[in-house]
Amino acid sequence: MSKNYYLGVFDNEHDVVGATRITRESGYDIHDVYTPYAVHGLPEAMGVKSSRLTWVCLMFALLGFSVALSAQFWIAGVDWPVNVGGKPFNSLPAYLPVMFECIILFGGLGVLFTLFVRTKLFPGKKELTIHPDVTDHRFVLAVEQRDVAFDTAAITMLWEQYHVLEIKQLSEA
């Protein structure tokens, strides 16, 4: 099924944040907003909730912690205990540095790969660029056109209050 999008191209972040908020408040479905940089306040205006990736990071960090802890105990205490200066085999304080590094390594790499999977970013991906200048200096607000009752005149009027530069329609197969 093909989807239709109604695009508004804006010049600056101030305008696009205002337009996004009013569009959402007027009951349109905002598909996405494309911006050259992370605009402060735009996710809130779009109604996008804060990401749960923080919890993913915590889970991976805990995984790193348990892997490092159990591996060190098993290696140095169970599998092949080596007497180093008569110190106990299961000496927890000596295991702390490696545990610490593993928490960070697992947490960091884990959350990064989750990000790539979740946002479908990968090397060589072919992406439909919605507007050629969106990675340079333009801000594009995309609204999904769900049905024939979509009022293009009303939305144009709404966006003109926010100095829209250009309005386009786009169909995606």
Next chain:
Amino acid sequence: MSSLMSVLRKPIVEGDKSLSDVSTDVITPLERKPTKLWWIAFLCSATVLIIGVIAVVYQFKMGIGTWGLNKTIGWGFDITNFVFWIGIGHAGTLISAILFLLRQKWRTAINRSAEAMTLFAVMCAGVFPLIHMGRPWLFFFITPYPNFRGPLWINFRSPLVWDFFAISTYFTISLVFWYLGLIPDMATLRDKAKSKIKKWIYGIMSFGWNGSTRTWNRYETVYMLLAALATPLVLSVHSIVSMDFATSVIPGWHTTIFPPYFVAGAIFSGFAMVLTLMIIARKVMNYTEYITVDHIEKMCKVIIVTSGIVGIAYATEMFMAWYSVNEYERFTFINRAMGPYAWAYWTMVTCNVFVSQLFWFKKLRRTVWFVFVISIFINIGMWFERFVIIVTSLHRDFLPSSWAMYSPTIIEIATLAGTFGLFFTAFLLFARFVPFIAISEVKSVLSYGKHTQEWPKSQQIAEQKRKAVAEEVGN
């Protein structure tokens, strides 16, 4: 940022840039042919790198008997250089991660290049322990993996094993943090590229980035998380490096002050190196409007603070040697300041504690050539700090009959020079092929497009209310 504040607070980027100006300014140097100056610099550093490679190959073949070490002084140039380079790297992470968490927006112009500097410095540092292993082709013995030697595992109680974990984690996290920041800029390059090949390469490297706010939202979360992870990481790396010394029982090494002292010293030396590089790069690459005198001044302030910490650490070491009433400890420190290596000790103190105090004067902090000269002094001083700690603590041990002196051989000097060659070659290539300034981050701190045009009245009032609430919450 209200219009009132912009009067009080100077803009971070000078020259009233628009969004596309930023893209153009950063991309233009990548598109035009390299300048003559670049070629000269590149050929010089590549030559030095080749000399270093020859020296390293020779050491691989002959072993570390080619060094000036002896029975008394088992660690010399090699570990000095290792600690020096690791320290250089720390400033990059401080700028990219800690200043990010502290919402220091001025970092945006320098974080990309400072992080690149971190990566190259850690690469240079890694060369030294690798050679020091004696049989570098068996370097993988340091990783815990099931093997047919028992399995004979590594000793997790050894600080050298901690070091391996710390540095490899540090390199990995720094690399992915740097690359994550690069993805949106690669998309800008892709969309701006004129030739097909460039479009294709940047297309692959940009991971299909399209600027979606849903992606930006998650991206910002992960960027913040990586910054939050890199902050304790960078503190842990030099702490663990210092434990290579502090967990031993050698007078002069066996002190609890080492971890914070090493971390402060690392940031101090790293900022000096960032200044050395930035002062050259901003002129050569014409980025004076992005890397402004204000940036240089702010980095000088960081140097004053860390120089103070380092100075206090030197004094504390001396005081503790006296206060401990431990005759070996006392001897080591008196020997450091007045023995045969006193010249090295006083070079260190002069460069690190006294010279940097000149930055208390605002006029001097804002005089670019002067800052450059001081940064060179600090680089030298901090190299000597590691040399002093390592060599003076070892060269006169408990048995006077085994006292000895250490001087590096030509091979060791060539290896050190070679790492400088590697560092500068890598940095010059970076400046040619990768956006030197984080385009998308600089755009977010421009004053452009923040409150320029009127909104409808009702929305304007609602927005003001939201802002007021946000400010009260502390946002």
